[in-house]
Amino acid sequence: MSDYVKIVEVGPRDGLQNEKQALSIEQRLSFINDLIDAGLKSIEVGSCVSAKWVPQMAQSDELFKLLPQRNDLNLSLLTPNLKGFEAAQAVGCKEVAVFTAASESFTRKNINCSIDESLERFSEIFQAAQANNVRVRGYVSCIVDCPYEGAIDPKQVVNVVKRLHDMGCYEISLGETIGTATPDRVQKVWQACLAELDSKILAGHFHNTYGMAIANIYQSLQQGIRVFDSSLAGLGGCPYAKGSSGNVATEDLYYLLSHIGYETGINLEKLMLASQNINQILNRKNLSNYANTYLQQSCA
Ligand code: HMG
Numbered sequence: 001m002s003d004y005v006k007i008v009e010v011g012p013r014d015g016l017q018n019e020k021q022a023l024s025i026e027q028r029l030s031f032i033n034d035l036i037d038a039g040l041k042s043i044e045v046g047s048c049v050s051a052k053w054v055p056q057m058a059q060s061d062e063l064f065k066l067l068p069q070r071n072d073l074n075l076s077l078l079t080p081n082l083k084g085f086e087a088a089q090a091v092g093c094k095e096v097a098v099f100t101a102a103s104e105s106f107t108r109k110n111i112n113c114s115i116d117e118s119l120e121r122f123s124e125i126f127q128a129a130q131a132n133n134v135r136v137r138g139y140v141s142c143i144v145d146c147p148y149e150g151a152i153d154p155k156q157v158v159n160v161v162k163r164l165h166d167m168g169c170y171e172i173s174l175g176e177t178i179g180t181a182t183p184d185r186v187q188k189v190w191q192a193c194l195a196e197l198d199s200k201i202l203a204g205h206f207h208n209t210y211g212m213a214i215a216n217i218y219q220s221l222q223q224g225i226r227v228f229d230s231s232l233a234g235l236g237g238c239p240y241a242k243g244s245s246g247n248v249a250t251e252d253l254y255y256l257l258s259h260i261g262y263e264t265g266i267n268l269e270k271l272m273l274a275s276q277n278i279n280q281i282l283n284r285k286n287l288s289n290y291a292n293t294y295l296q297q298s299c300a
């Protein structure tokens with residue numbers, strides 16, 4: 001049996017949060033349903049953050065209510081504080097994600113507090129989550145470079161990851177937020193983390209600004225990482241990291257994994273249909289090299 005890699009689709013959150021055009025609830029719902037049809041089981045469907053800060057994610061709780069409730073699906077919401085957690089909990093969400101960074105300046109720009117303060121805010125979330133049987137995933141941004149501080153020491157990454165794990169995160173996604181890293185630097189971060197933590201609780205989250213995301217994922221696979229975040233059609237970016245482009249495209253990640261012998265549970269034709277649909281809705285160019293070639297060939 002081939003090895004399984006879990007893909008966490010973050011297009012409806014990380015992707016859409018950075019698109020100029022804010023989609024309607026119906027459009028977001030149709031996008032998520034397409035992803036589910038394509039076989040994606042873990043999907044971050046939105047975020048319960050301030051709509052003044054990120055208008056594209058407004059009413060993510062209302063959207064959640066319209067999604068299918070299936071035991072085989074893991075549909076999560078990003079929550080920065082107890083207010084966000086309560087909104088997610090009120091609509092029956094069983095997994096939330098908290099987010100901080102390995103860089104003080106990025107944390108300040110992104111969530112208006114220090115790293116320590118962000119973790120204090122999360123302690124309320126962890127308490128409420130434990131009481132209500134809700135899983136908490138963690139994100140640590142800027143694991144290699146920060147747009148404000150430059151290179152980040154891997155020790156600082158390990159420190160924040162360990163604190164999130166000790167607080168109760170079942171999985172922590174390490175975000176290469178601005179897409180400047182090369183595989184040698186990614187390897188150093190994983191080696192520092194794996195000296196103290198089990199690979200099973202770690203995930204990779206790579207943005208593709210300089211086209212390095214797939215190379216960085218290949219490096220991460222060599223280090224034993226088996227969970228990766230990706231975004232259909234390479235949507236998005238981060239509103240607080242100017243110039244950084246979207247996540248690695250789910251289609252390109254699928255291409256890599258399926259050709260080197262990993263199982264993902266994805267249906268290729270339906271993935272391509274989902275890809276085509278979201279690009280039509282947004283009237284944008286597809287940033288997946290694989291999807292572009294596949295769709296051109298299937299039209300020829
Ligand atoms: P603040 O201004 O410091 O907080 O924002 P506040 O407590 O003073 O509240 C200000 C206003 O926001 C108040 O409303 C609150 O009620 C409201 P007002 O009185 O002005 O009308 N508010 C909320 N509204 C809705 N939901 C909430 C909430 N909390 C407060 N949960 C806050 C602090 C965290 C809210 C703000 O900074 C925020 O929403 N930031 C958005 C951060 C964000 O979404 N960033 C992008 C996601 S992270 C990312 O992309 C990186 C990642 O992909 C990994 C990677 O790539 O590295 C994860």
Ligand code: MG
Pocket residue numbers: 014175177205237238247
């Ligand atoms: Mg991101």
